[in-house]
Amino acid sequence: MSAGPVLIDALRALxxxxxxxxxxxxxRVAQADGxxxxxxxxxxxxxPADAAQVSEIVRLAAGHGVPLVVQGGRTGLVGAGLAQxxxxxxxxxxxxxxxxxxxxxxxxxxxxxxxxxxxxNAAAAEFGLSFPIDLGAxxxxxxxxxxxxxxxxxxxxxxxxxxxxxxEVVRSDGTGERMRFGAALWKNNGGLxxxxxxVGSSGALGIVTRATVALQPxxxxxxxxxxxxxxxxxxxxxxRLLEDGFGTLLTAFEGISGAALAAAxxxxxxxxxxxxxxxxxxxxxxELSAGSLFDAAELEDKLGTLxxxxxxxxxxxxxxxxxxxxxxxxxxRHAVPxxxxxxxxxxxxxxxxxxxxxxxxxxxxxARLAAAAPGLVLHDFGHIGDGGLHFNCxxxxxxxxxxxxxADRARAIVFDAVVTEYGGSFSAEHGVGPRNIAQYRxxxxxxxxxxxxAMQRLIAPVPIGSVDFGTGWSEELDDVE
Amino acid sequence: MSAGPVLIDALRALxxxxxxxxxxxxxRVAQADGxxxxxxxxxxxxxPADAAQVSEIVRLAAGHGVPLVVQGGRTGLVGAGLAQxxxxxxxxxxxxxxxxxxxxxxxxxxxxxxxxxxxxNAAAAEFGLSFPIDLGAxxxxxxxxxxxxxxxxxxxxxxxxxxxxxxEVVRSDGTGERMRFGAALWKNNGGLxxxxxxVGSSGALGIVTRATVALQPxxxxxxxxxxxxxxxxxxxxxxRLLEDGFGTLLTAFEGISGAALAAAxxxxxxxxxxxxxxxxxxxxxxELSAGSLFDAAELEDKLGTLxxxxxxxxxxxxxxxxxxxxxxxxxxRHAVPxxxxxxxxxxxxxxxxxxxxxxxxxxxxxARLAAAAPGLVLHDFGHIGDGGLHFNCxxxxxxxxxxxxxADRARAIVFDAVVTEYGGSFSAEHGVGPRNIAQYRxxxxxxxxxxxxAMQRLIAPVPIGSVDFGTGWSEELDDVE
Numbered sequence: 001m002s003a004g005p006v007l008i009d010a011l012r013a014l015x016x017x018x019x020x021x022x023x024x025x026x027x028r029v030a031q032a033d034g035x036x037x038x039x040x041x042x043x044x045x046x047x048p049a050d051a052a053q054v055s056e057i058v059r060l061a062a063g064h065g066v067p068l069v070v071q072g073g074r075t076g077l078v079g080a081g082l083a084q085x086x087x088x089x090x091x092x093x094x095x096x097x098x099x100x101x102x103x104x105x106x107x108x109x110x111x112x113x114x115x116x117x118x119x120x121n122a123a124a125a126e127f128g129l130s131f132p133i134d135l136g137a138x139x140x141x142x143x144x145x146x147x148x149x150x151x152x153x154x155x156x157x158x159x160x161x162x163x164x165x166x167x168e169v170v171r172s173d174g175t176g177e178r179m180r181f182g183a184a185l186w187k188n189n190g191g192l193x194x195x196x197x198x199v200g201s202s203g204a205l206g207i208v209t210r211a212t213v214a215l216q217p218x219x220x221x222x223x224x225x226x227x228x229x230x231x232x233x234x235x236x237x238x239x240r241l242l243e244d245g246f247g248t249l250l251t252a253f254e255g256i257s258g259a260a261l262a263a264a265x266x267x268x269x270x271x272x273x274x275x276x277x278x279x280x281x282x283x284x285x286x287e288l289s290a291g292s293l294f295d296a297a298e299l300e301d302k303l304g305t306l307x308x309x310x311x312x313x314x315x316x317x318x319x320x321x322x323x324x325x326x327x328x329x330x331x332x333r334h335a336v337p338x339x340x341x342x343x344x345x346x347x348x349x350x351x352x353x354x355x356x357x358x359x360x361x362x363x364x365x366x367a368r369l370a371a372a373a374p375g376l377v378l379h380d381f382g383h384i385g386d387g388g389l390h391f392n393c394x395x396x397x398x399x400x401x402x403x404x405x406x407a408d409r410a411r412a413i414v415f416d417a418v419v420t421e422y423g424g425s426f427s428a429e430h431g432v433g434p435r436n437i438a439q440y441r442x443x444x445x446x447x448x449x450x451x452x453x454a455m456q457r458l459i460a461p462v463p464i465g466s467v468d469f470g471t472g473w474s475e476e477l478d479d480v481e
Numbered sequence: 482m483s484a485g486p487v488l489i490d491a492l493r494a495l496x497x498x499x500x501x502x503x504x505x506x507x508x509r510v511a512q513a514d515g516x517x518x519x520x521x522x523x524x525x526x527x528x529p530a531d532a533a534q535v536s537e538i539v540r541l542a543a544g545h546g547v548p549l550v551v552q553g554g555r556t557g558l559v560g561a562g563l564a565q566x567x568x569x570x571x572x573x574x575x576x577x578x579x580x581x582x583x584x585x586x587x588x589x590x591x592x593x594x595x596x597x598x599x600x601x602n603a604a605a606a607e608f609g610l611s612f613p614i615d616l617g618a619x620x621x622x623x624x625x626x627x628x629x630x631x632x633x634x635x636x637x638x639x640x641x642x643x644x645x646x647x648x649e650v651v652r653s654d655g656t657g658e659r660m661r662f663g664a665a666l667w668k669n670n671g672g673l674x675x676x677x678x679x680v681g682s683s684g685a686l687g688i689v690t691r692a693t694v695a696l697q698p699x700x701x702x703x704x705x706x707x708x709x710x711x712x713x714x715x716x717x718x719x720x721r722l723l724e725d726g727f728g729t730l731l732t733a734f735e736g737i738s739g740a741a742l743a744a745a746x747x748x749x750x751x752x753x754x755x756x757x758x759x760x761x762x763x764x765x766x767x768e769l770s771a772g773s774l775f776d777a778a779e780l781e782d783k784l785g786t787l788x789x790x791x792x793x794x795x796x797x798x799x800x801x802x803x804x805x806x807x808x809x810x811x812x813x814r815h816a817v818p819x820x821x822x823x824x825x826x827x828x829x830x831x832x833x834x835x836x837x838x839x840x841x842x843x844x845x846x847x848a849r850l851a852a853a854a855p856g857l858v859l860h861d862f863g864h865i866g867d868g869g870l871h872f873n874c875x876x877x878x879x880x881x882x883x884x885x886x887x888a889d890r891a892r893a894i895v896f897d898a899v900v901t902e903y904g905g906s907f908s909a910e911h912g913v914g915p916r917n918i919a920q921y922r923x924x925x926x927x928x929x930x931x932x933x934x935a936m937q938r939l940i941a942p943v944p945i946g947s948v949d950f951g952t953g954w955s956e957e958l959d960d961v962e
Contacts, residue, residue, distance in 0.1 A: 103835065105717055105835075105837030106837050107724075107836070128725055147670065148670045150668050154667065154668065162639065183904055183906065184904065185835065185868060186833065186867035186869070187640070187833040187867050187906065187910050188908075189910055189912050189913070190907050190917075190921060190924065190925070191950060192678060192682060192686075193642075193680065193681055194929065194932060194933060196642075199677075200673070200674060217725055217728050219728055240586065243588075243772070244701070246774060247770065247775075248698075248729035249728075249771075251729075290728050291728030292725050292726050293783040293787060302774040306774060352666045353666070354584065354587040354589075355667070386667035387666060387667050388667070388668040423665065423666075425664065425668065426671050427669075428670065429668050429670055430670065432672060447660060448662070448675065451939060451940065452672060454939050455675070458939070459932065469672060469673050
């Protein structure tokens, strides 16, 4: 399973000396993603210049029986881009970053898989367009397809799946066959849409080398507001009120627990306290976006009209409102993860619920965790507008190191409740990787896993990546044969 | 291949006498869909009451070796719901119409597959919500999934794929296994999204019995406007201007050729002429939709501001504008198909192009058709905002019956050009069925068809429906084995 000198020499001949990395420091860096460094040590990192080289690398790795894992921006949170076996070969997308073609009339971009989200958005902005998936991180497009990234503006614009129109992909079939699924078209129903299987596949169904995605008009007027709520449950009423009043202009509705807000403000010195009084039990960040015929002042007036009845008397749901016409309040929202890390050891669960269940779930699970894992403090935040919740807990630094077993126990309680009792998801928008494959196996019915595994083998006959969606590699091959 | 009395008796025992139809008139009706009556005569039509009966019917049909085809609202246009072999059994969804559950906080509906679009929208409207796929026809949800219906508001809301969150499906595996893919969640990335393969699969990958779809806030303010253009090419400039100015409030941008507009006004007596002067070369219908904090007058003012510079001088792109605050102008757009049928024999092509290519393609193909099929008159219309074009031609009644071969020749020219020269689609939103399976085979690379066929067999091991996405039934089984 480890690469011999013959493979390494062949790779070096293909991509050139400087694009075949095997120094200890390079191998160390490749073992970490956006969460932790728990990947196995690869034999090398190969950096192809184009799809033809990707294809040749797939052939070489398959021929030598060396596992191949694709690595994008290393911003993933489930380990799907890390080697799971010592000696695996890492294929880095970072040199596949030359093509960024914007078609402004069609409102689409065709980009190499190694192009960063920020680079795509910079190119699109020149045409008054945007790839409207908002994240704290700056991943590569290939990784965004593998994870089906959602983010904070999902409520209006959807996820990568919604935007993806075409992919060029290298199959792991030993021949490294290059295929193209889809076209640069908004409507296209001339057959089964095979590219859909690649979305959210954790890089295990083929190596995307280029993609065409839909862009949206870049909003010309924007207003953000941070609302202090006396009672978190009021958030759901507020969400419906805003959707009714603003319709498609509501582009984000984010929730931040009082604990998470306090952690961000305490540990990120560039932030200023948004509210006059003490911090509330819960805060909601909303964003309104409109075209050039509107302005932020007009949005602010209308928001005032809508919220006034909720603020006028004592005991009303909204305690305070901070507004900003220049996106400034997003800094508070995006500082929350850093605030939590500074507060202590984070036990993270990326879950999704029906929107109406979010607040009930918070109450329910906070009580269960207090009993089963005392000392862990809930610091949740997330995308209330789409039911996506970063149900994260913190073991405070002051309490010493995180005791053995607490994290696993807490996560088991959360995942069991969210899936089996609430009908929710154990992975809202981070995908499936080595860090949550156990949940995938636990919660996915065997019949569905058998089909998923067979699908995976159809597109990727030679295993690539770090995830097996089936019930076991040998078992499924028997099923298909 | 025809059903013997044993199967018929078993079906009758299962669903009851009145739900097993075999009278000549019933069989005749079941041979037609939204376009023509070219289906083969089925042996019977069976109307199951629930998913358990669907499952039992699949087992019975498979056990007797009788082909099974699912029929929804018979509004499809490619024949995918019609029997292709005499003696096939039709499974009608029309009694699967009892469940319509609206979750207003989650903004989703769970509905039986036989529920009509109009019934879903009536139920959603009670909660201020909408399933925003706008069509002239009134299909069933099951058929909408099979065709991946798009319609006239795709520009803002997307297609059925965008909205579909979960399906319950009966597999054709001889056991009639019932499976559920997905959940009532906006974000959910805990595995491969297998339900995606069912979308746009023409009913050939399993029988959907129930589905959960996302709803959108029902707009509280709406303005429609019909714009008379001196030059069709101005439509693309206008589209970008509206997207920039109104952002997400632009919910439709439809194009109607002067010939199609004239045919609608001539043959549909309830319509009134929208413009003061003579009919223009091209008309564009736009729709703006907003929440309750806005009103139609405000939208009309802003539209006036945006359009004024395009109308003020002689020789400007916009000749006239008719506005309506109550959706009245949609009647003209939806009357176009009837207008064309009254004008003569229609040769229809449902194609998609990059938006920037639409007007160039019209010019190009009008010239080629004039040379190759003289007498056919282009009467195109469609969804310019998403590049979907009903590139329809009319052989006028005054010219006598449509000569043999003209329709096939015209369609071949259009499809060859759209796919091989323009990179477009031969089926934008009508899916694949017996009427265009030849185009599917012609334009889909064999490698992709092999994978598609193998996928189809994985989910639907016993053939159902009327479409084979593979390269031939026996050939693919060899590939998989």
